[in-house]
Amino acid sequence: MNYQNNLEFAQQLDAEDELKQYRDSFFIPQHNSQNAVYLCGNSLGLQPKSAGSYIQQQLRNWQQHAVEGWFQGDEPWLSYHKALLNPLAGLLGAQPAEITIMNSLTVNLHLLMVSFYKPAGKRIKILMEAGAFPSDQYAVESQVKFHGLDPVDSIIEIFPREGEVTLRTEDILSKIAENAEEIALVLFSGINYYTGQLFNMPAIANAAHEAGAYVGFDLAHAAGNVELQLHNWGADFASWCSYKYMNSGPGGISGIFVHEKHFNDDSLDRFAGWWGYRRDKQFLMAQGFEPEVGAQGWNVSTSPIILMAMHKASLDIFEQAGGIKLLRAKGDMLTGYLEFLIKEINLKHGEDLFTIITPSNQSERGSQLSVVCKYRAKETFNYLADNGVIGDWREPDVIRMSPVPLYNTFADVYKAAATLAQSVIDLK
Numbered sequence: 001m002n003y004q005n006n007l008e009f010a011q012q013l014d015a016e017d018e019l020k021q022y023r024d025s026f027f028i029p030q031h032n033s034q035n036a037v038y039l040c041g042n043s044l045g046l047q048p049k050s051a052g053s054y055i056q057q058q059l060r061n062w063q064q065h066a067v068e069g070w071f072q073g074d075e076p077w078l079s080y081h082k083a084l085l086n087p088l089a090g091l092l093g094a095q096p097a098e099i100t101i102m103n104s105l106t107v108n109l110h111l112l113m114v115s116f117y118k119p120a121g122k123r124i125k126i127l128m129e130a131g132a133f134p135s136d137q138y139a140v141e142s143q144v145k146f147h148g149l150d151p152v153d154s155i156i157e158i159f160p161r162e163g164e165v166t167l168r169t170e171d172i173l174s175k176i177a178e179n180a181e182e183i184a185l186v187l188f189s190g191i192n193y194y195t196g197q198l199f200n201m202p203a204i205a206n207a208a209h210e211a212g213a214y215v216g217f218d219l220a221h222a223a224g225n226v227e228l229q230l231h232n233w234g235a236d237f238a239s240w241c242s243y244k245y246m247n248s249g250p251g252g253i254s255g256i257f258v259h260e261k262h263f264n265d266d267s268l269d270r271f272a273g274w275w276g277y278r279r280d281k282q283f284l285m286a287q288g289f290e291p292e293v294g295a296q297g298w299n300v301s302t303s304p305i306i307l308m309a310m311h312k313a314s315l316d317i318f319e320q321a322g323g324i325k326l327l328r329a330k331g332d333m334l335t336g337y338l339e340f341l342i343k344e345i346n347l348k349h350g351e352d353l354f355t356i357i358t359p360s361n362q363s364e365r366g367s368q369l370s371v372v373c374k375y376r377a378k379e380t381f382n383y384l385a386d387n388g389v390i391g392d393w394r395e396p397d398v399i400r401m402s403p404v405p406l407y408n409t410f411a412d413v414y415k416a417a418a419t420l421a422q423s424v425i426d427l428k
């Protein structure tokens, strides 16, 4: 793509964009009575305009049917989740039975580690990327301690090479192979939250299995952002959150993936609750836990219908827009345009004022670019915010910007970069 550094070019791309109508499905936050340039969908996706009516619908069902709402009405709550499985399966590359919707992400990582982190003999270690999201680090550390092990000896972190910021796939694979006999679990993010690097999940899954370990992925920054093939890659498990690229509201409901190869494995432990019980016998209230077949057998508690309604409002838009492949194609163009414009600023000043640490290869990233500011980093971030460009800040000098294909425009990207260019002049 030959990009141009002017607003008319950006507007031309917007005019030709076949997904442009979906922006109107979202509330765009306002800045000085104008649409802000919202590039923070990696942290909290925008609110679908339909979310309110989806919630209202369930409030009406509650009002009219009260407890009978579980069984009656146009969308009985007992099976409400079913309408979400197909769209999610499309986003995740999973079979519907491999998914269930529940809890929040960190809680789910804990529940999944109950099943898939089983330290025994020499095989006691968890291998993960260094600099993983803090919640994942805390979860892993506390799981290791729960088994009476010392995190120092039991967690292997993979660091970038000296002078590099992202990880090389070959280094990840060789680290797994080197420690093959001691690794119980490989737990990786799909996309690292800080650098925006998209990892080679199929290669990592293969290497983990060759080492005799389980492999799980944290898809917080990958779900709804990039194409995933969890089933074909053979991942043992995964979890995600729905409030980032999946636009399902602050603290929105999470879900898990468990590969079908584990459906009949009685040796897997799990922390059980009645919502994971065989559906045909759930209300017999019998003694002795019998799990429902499939990921649903990992459910613990009653479905939070209001959270699921918000999730459904958003997933229905993904369906209408034709799924993740089309969205990713536009996303690559948007992110590529942002990259081009940031490089233009550096060219103009003859100096790398802004260094993009996210891989430049499209197959190694999604929508996010992480930009290191050489000078006045925090002031630059504040300048952007004061001028209606909303990214997010990560210590010590990184601004993350994520143009999201469902609701961002090429003109948004142009304005963000023009504001960044102006900050260089105004902050001198």
Ligand SMILES: *Cc1c(COP(=O)(O)O)cnc(C)c1O
Pocket (backbone or CB within 6 Å): 104, 105, 106, 107, 133, 135, 136, 189, 193, 218, 220, 221, 241
């Ligand atoms: C956003 C994010 C979380 C947040 O977890 P919650 O339990 O939803 O608060 C966890 N891990 C990663 C990698 C994240 O990006």
